[in-house]
Amino acid sequence: MGDCNGLALLTHMGKYQARIAGDVIAGKDARDRASRDVVTRVTFTDPQVCAVGPTGAQARERGIDVRVARFPTGEVSGAYTQGEGISGTSQILVDESRHVIIGATFTGPAMQELLHSATVAIAGRVPVETLWHAVPSFPTVSEVWLRLLEEYGL
Numbered sequence: 001m002g003d004c005n006g007l008a009l010l011t012h013m014g015k016y017q018a019r020i021a022g023d024v025i026a027g028k029d030a031r032d033r034a035s036r037d038v039v040t041r042v043t044f045t046d047p048q049v050c051a052v053g054p055t056g057a058q059a060r061e062r063g064i065d066v067r068v069a070r071f072p073t074g075e076v077s078g079a080y081t082q083g084e085g086i087s088g089t090s091q092i093l094v095d096e097s098r099h100v101i102i103g104a105t106f107t108g109p110a111m112q113e114l115l116h117s118a119t120v121a122i123a124g125r126v127p128v129e130t131l132w133h134a135v136p137s138f139p140t141v142s143e144v145w146l147r148l149l150e151e152y153g154l
């Protein structure tokens with residue numbers, strides 16, 4: 001577990017692998033649920049770059065039929081809660097054969113907290129049609145989810 005296996009050289013991923021290893025040692029059936037793909041990463045720059053799952057190029061290399069939907073993070077009504085003139089782009093990557101999100105990227109201020117909503121959707125394999133009924137509060141940056149799903153074509 002951790003950096004020595006070269007899978008994802010990040011503190012939280014090493015700790016996740018440790019929890020899975022602990023579950024397996026304790027006889028819990030954890031291996032089937034363990035994921036190598038749902039790797040979250042936050043680059044603490046200004047603006048932040050926050051991503052989870054494979055990139056579009058990585059997904060296509062694996063033969064996954066993906067469609068990308070993008071929306072400017074600062075153009076949702078609630079963006080002003082993070083300041084004026086926010087730049088950055090939000091993006092989701094949808095596996096067209098399964099209709100689930102497999103990757104997401106958010107750039108902008110304080111996006112590290114928004115990232116986990118995408119991680120939950122990916123780990124839970126929530127169909128994009130179901131996400132349409134997950135209503136973000138107004139005014140919040142989370143409204144970008146609605147714009148992304150509209151861009152996707154829901």
Ligand SMILES: Cc1cc2nc3c(=O)[nH]c(=O)nc-3n(C[C@H](O)[C@H](O)[C@H](O)COP(=O)(O)OP(=O)(O)OC[C@H]3O[C@@H](n4cnc5c(N)ncnc54)[C@H](O)[C@@H]3O)c2cc1C
Pocket residue numbers: 001002003004008009010011012013014
């Ligand atoms: C500058 C820097 C910044 C980082 N920032 C982040 C960040 O913001 N977020 C994030 O998620 N990750 C970050 N990382 C990565 C993160 O630190 C690692 O992914 C994480 O520490 C890996 O944990 P680990 O337990 O696998 O290995 P380590 O933390 O490297 O622990 C391995 C331990 O084994 C010990 N050891 C080595 N050889 C032996 C031996 N032969 N016998 C006994 N002990 C031995 C070492 O001394 C060490 O204590 C950063 C890394 C660096 C270098």
